[in-house]
Amino acid sequence: MLPRLKSVLVLPDAGSVVIHRRALERVHLDDEDGAVAALLGLLREGRRAEPELADAMAANGFTVSERDVAAAVAQFDEWGLLERAGDDETLPLEVRRRHESNLRFYDVTASLDVSSADQHRAVAAARVLLLGAGGVGSGVLQSMVGLGVGHVTLVDFDVVETKNLARQFAYGLAAIGERKVDAAKAWADSYSPGTVVEPVHRRVDSAAAVRELAEGHDLVVCAVDSPDDIQLMVNEACFELGIPYVVGGLAYSTLCYWSVEPGRSPCRRCLHLHRGDEGPMRDALFERNPVNRATGPVVQLLAGFVTMEAMRYLRRTEPPVAAACYHVVELADGMTTERHAWQHHPDCELCR
Known part of the structure; x- marks a missing residue:
């Protein structure tokens, strides 16, 4: 294995080296004799294994042991500065x-x-069950096809309507009247041969149905909001199968997404039980108009957040950020963001 310094900015600064690890994060290292800069230069070339690095340092006039080089390489790797060359x-x-x-x-x-x-190979080998081909679902599909996810089973029961074209960009005028799953598959096939999209024209109305569909998949993305208890259905099915799932949605002007990892994070039923502890829901004085307020930019934003969380589960190089934690963006209040985590509930039979 040949370690190589990533393409990060490295600057000298009065007896030290400053590494721009992130846009707003710096690592300052003392370097009075220039040894650190020399080692970083050799690592940037990416042509030498650790024992060869010590010899190259000696050739440049620096006496450094193989142990010192190994310790420096380990530290740079811990800081996320190194990759495997080639x-x-x-x-x-x-x-x-x-x-x-x-x-x-x-x-x-x-x-x-x-x-x-x-990481790409992990994504290309992944199988994702995507429930919903509407605004968020079609946006997630587009992102996953662009990322090269190997297989997406797409489930929806609707047909393409004119009103969908304001925010669902996997379809065009020619697709009006077609089943959404078929139109989405046609778009995906024309966009990239690297993703197999399996269309399933079906209404999902039980945990058993979700379980049947999710069998053999690595992840479930829930981009539907009906029936009312669909999230509990997905939760139950995914716990039985032991696979994570990600959910995203829009409530009036509030965009939110979250995920659950069975066996690690609290589940959606835990949240349901916590809410029950707070008291019964009161009947509304008036029924709300079920109009869909999601515009194109809104669903693209939400689909991006949902897909990013899904990719954390598929790549496994960083932990999920929304496991048992609502991530909220308030569209009507200056795009303010919040996080609301929930805990295990002692009465949850799934988490026990």
């Missing part, structure tokens, strides 16, 4: 060309243990 070349050329920007994004979480190419 790993992109383990992917076919056509894959590297199509997914160049994806691979460079994966650099952010790449390490000596898991390369960007490893």
Whole structure:
């Protein structure tokens, strides 16, 4: 394995080296004799294994032991500054060309243990069950196809209508009247051969139905809001199968998303029980108009957040950020953001 310094900015600064680890994060290292800068330069070349680095340092006039080099490499890797040189070349050329920007994004979480190419392979091998081909669901599908997710089982019961075209961009005028799942598959097939989209024209109305559909998948994304207890259905099915799921939605002007990882995070039933402890729901004085207020930018934003969380589960290079934690963006209040976590409930039979 050849360690290589990632493409990060490194600047000298009066006897020290400043590494721009992130746009707003700096690592300052003392470097009076220039040894750190020399080692970073050798690592940037990515042509030497650790024992060879010590020899190269000696050739440059620095006496450094192999143990010191190993300790420095381990520290740089812990800071997320190193990657495995040459790993992109383990992917076919056509894959590297199509997914160049994806691979460079994966650099952010790449390490000596898991390369960007490893992360792409994990995504390409993944099977995702996507419930819903509406605004959020079609946006998630588009993102997953662009990312090269290997297989997406797309479930929906609707047909394409003119009103959908304001915010569902996997369809066009020619698709009006078609089943959404078929129109979405046609779009995906024309966009990328790397993702198999399996269309399922079906209404999901029970945990058993979700369980049947989710069997053999690595992740479930829930982008539907009916029936009313669909989230509890998905929760029950995913717990039985032991696979994580991600949910996103819009309530009036509040955008939110969250996820559950069975066996690790509190589940959706825990939240349901906590809410029950707060007292029974009161009947509304007036029924709300069920109009869909989601515009194109809103669903694109939400679909992006949902897909990012889904990718954390598929790549496993960083923990999920929304496990048992509502992430909220208030669209009508200056785009303020909040997080609301919930805990295990002692009466939850699933989490027990």
